[in-house]
């Protein structure tokens with residue numbers, strides 16, 4: 001039995017789907033089983049990594065787990081898992097752990113990686129760069145008009161499709177990989193202005209990028225993320241202006257098939273940009 005935590009998230013939902021497609025027995029935990037919308041064939045149990053009392057039932061009979069990094073809350077999961085026969089953990093981490101200077105996001109994920117490594121369980125870390133799914137944050141603007149306002153339109157990145165992040169994690173589970181850390185990114189360098197144009201092509205509309213001043217963007221983001229994380233992200237965008245982002249061959253190396261392009265991601269999510277988000 002493979003347990004998927006974070007199963008309702010961008011990555012976890014795809015981990016569930018791909019494990020089912022591979023014929024595996026899958027259990028998922030969520031804090032909201034009634035609205036999880038997970039596919040038939042997966043056993044869905046209530047579970048919360050910050051509430052250890054929910055974990056023994058979730059972990060019973062489980063040998064392998066895809067672990068979502070709820071910061072500061074992995075120790076109980078790892079301890080209870082080990083006591084009940086868990087053998088392998090594939091952790092969703094972040095490429096930010098490899099950055100040369102310490103940063104809030106990388107530091108939190110490093111703590112998660114260390115907790116997993118020190119648990120005595122077999123582990124693999126999946127360290128993605130920027131998710132293509134971050135651009136779903138533009139859906140409300142695109143539903144409301146033809147303009148996307150964001151800071152640093154010329155910042156380049158090589159974002160990765162959540163299906164590819166999941167595929168690397170699933171490969172690690174199916175192959176029972178141990179002691180691997182996969183630094184994964186997308187297959188092409190694109191600026192935000194270019195991504196907005198590609199999104200427009202996917203939904204059959206001409207979209208335009210408009211520069212949002214940093215301070216306005218910061219004000220908006222600060223309600224959703226800790227200030228250190230916001231500044232780290234904005235600094236990252238600022239430093240990516242005028243650059244070409246490094247692309248990564250690792251998805252193809254691990255999965256045996258090419259990573260999805262941004263145009264493929266946009267086509268897959270076209271409906272998310274056509275409807276008005278709830």
Ligand SMILES: NC(=O)c1ccc[n+]([C@@H]2O[C@H](COP(=O)([O-])OP(=O)(O)OC[C@H]3O[C@@H](n4cnc5c(N)ncnc54)[C@H](OP(=O)(O)O)[C@@H]3O)[C@@H](O)[C@H]2O)c1
Nearest residue numbers: 006007008009010011030031048049050094128129130131
């Ligand atoms: N976005 C990026 O560019 C990027 C890049 C690198 C790394 N990352 C990392 O990737 C992660 C985000 O992944 P994602 O986009 O797939 O997630 P997501 O879509 O934001 O979903 C969050 C998931 O976490 C689960 N969760 C939250 N709190 C929980 C708790 N206390 N106990 C159990 N489950 C809990 C939620 O489950 P329920 O609500 O169903 O309980 C949900 O499935 C973050 O750690 C982020 O730092 C992101």
